[in-house]
Amino acid sequence: MSIHTVIHLGSGLCHELDDYLAHDPQHVLLIEADPDTSQQLSQRTAEQSPVEVRCLALAARAGTATLHRYNLPEANSLHPAEGLLQLFPGLRLLETVELETHDVVGVIGALDLDANAEHLLVIELPGEEISVLEALQAADLLRRFRHLRLHGGLEPLYRGSVPAKTLVDWLKTRGFDLVEQDDRDDPDQPYWLFALNPLKLEQAALRKQIETLTTEKAALTKDKTALTSARDEQAKLAAERQTQIETLTTEKAALTKDKTALTNARDEQAKLAAERQKQIEALTAEKAALAKEKTALTSARDEQAKLAAERQKQIEALTAEKAALTKEKTALTSARDEQAKLAAERQTQIETLKTQLQEQQSRVAQLESELAERDQRQALMDEELHKAEGQIELIKDLLLRPDGGL
Structure with missing residues (x-):
């Protein structure tokens, strides 16, 4: 060897x-x-x-x-x-x-x-x-x-x-x-x-290869089973998700419809709000004008009330004067009648009393003139009083209206 x-x-x-x-x-x-x-x-x-x-x-x-x-x-x-x-x-x-x-x-x-x-x-x-x-x-x-x-x-x-x-x-x-x-x-x-031994070595290699292939086959079978299971699971998941998609699509359509309706309602409400805002502004302006007018009328009313009070005092004063004049006139009339009676009774004394009579007549004429003057003044006061009462009634009417006089 x-x-x-x-x-x-x-x-x-x-x-x-x-x-x-x-x-x-x-x-x-x-x-x-x-x-x-x-x-x-x-x-x-x-x-x-x-x-x-x-x-x-x-x-x-x-x-x-x-x-x-x-x-x-x-x-x-x-x-x-x-x-x-x-x-x-x-x-x-x-x-x-x-x-x-x-x-x-x-x-x-x-x-x-x-x-x-x-x-x-x-x-x-x-x-x-x-x-x-x-x-x-x-x-x-x-x-x-x-x-x-x-x-x-x-x-x-x-x-x-x-x-x-x-x-x-x-x-x-x-x-x-x-x-x-x-x-x-x-x-x-x-x-x-x-x-x-090359044959044994080859056999061992083949056995190892067989073992490897067997292991790989088992692994592939396991992988196939796992993949099949995963595929089925994915198919089930896909079906579930398809159902979810359809449900969500329906819900989306409904929500879109609701959104459109709500958008229209919102726009309508916005338009209505704008219109009402204009009304509010107009009413606010009118309110301000009415408040201003009320203030002016209140001031005028107070002024008229003051004037009425003053004229009431004047009326009372004139009434008192008129009563005094009337009393004086009555007295004068009584005196005149008494004098006429006395004149009739004392016809014989006319001549004697002529001068006195003339003086009395002159005095009466003067008094009558003063009385006429007072009557004229009384008429003017009555006219002024009548006007004042009309103004007072107008003011009362304005103040007693349901809207507060505005």
Whole structure:
């Protein structure tokens, strides 16, 4: 079997080196975490050109780790040998060394291995096997190796280890066939040699594809069901909204009609309000004019009342004077009659009393003249009184009207 590249992770002093070189590989990469062991290995392989030794502590993820050194160098590991101590009671921990770990995917990925060539990967990383395998599988680097060799315990011998059967079954499901199990050197820690089976790999890929398609189909079926439900829900919602639209359209039409009617009513009321405003303004103006007229009439009434009172006083005064004159006239008339009687009786004294009579007659004439003058004045006063009474009656008539005289 021709091998193009051999990569041994956790090579130790690599007692298998001669077997590797027997396959005439173009490149043998030996990676060891222990600096002392790595230095010894470098010195031993210095003259062997295809061999490359690197001092690296590998893990699934880069970081830091503790190298555990035991009195049996082959037992050294980045994980405590908890199960191995039960098999070898004399195994003792000598010291621990803090190391920087490197990402196994980064290291192997940087080699850019030829996908069509035969490569061998040897893993001796106690406690880190399954993590490294999973990391390489996830990065699609594991299938670059047609041959895979593992060294580990049938039962977990280091912290972090898994039973050998778990590793074997895991590799089988990833397209690797178990070719050989070599337990001649140590029945508790045999070697397992695996070969990549392209058909299994293809079958695994097909199974994965089937699983993916099945998952996608289930997801699509679920999506279809959800979409169908959503479609039905949307259809129901659309029907409900159509009903709402029709209802709202009817309501809108009714509201538009009401709006038109209310707008017309509003305009009519606005017109009526404007007309009434004009009426109010006209009535207000008329009221103001009537108030002004009322004020003037009230003033005139008061003036006439004052004048009437004054003339009433004049009438009373004239009446008193008239009564006095009438009394005086009566007295004079009585005197005149008495004098006429006396004249008749004293005919004989006419001559004697002629002078006196003439004087009396002159006095009577004067009195009669004064009486005539007073009668004339009385007539004028009666006329003025009559006019005043007419004005008073007119004022009373104005004041006693139902509209308040306005």
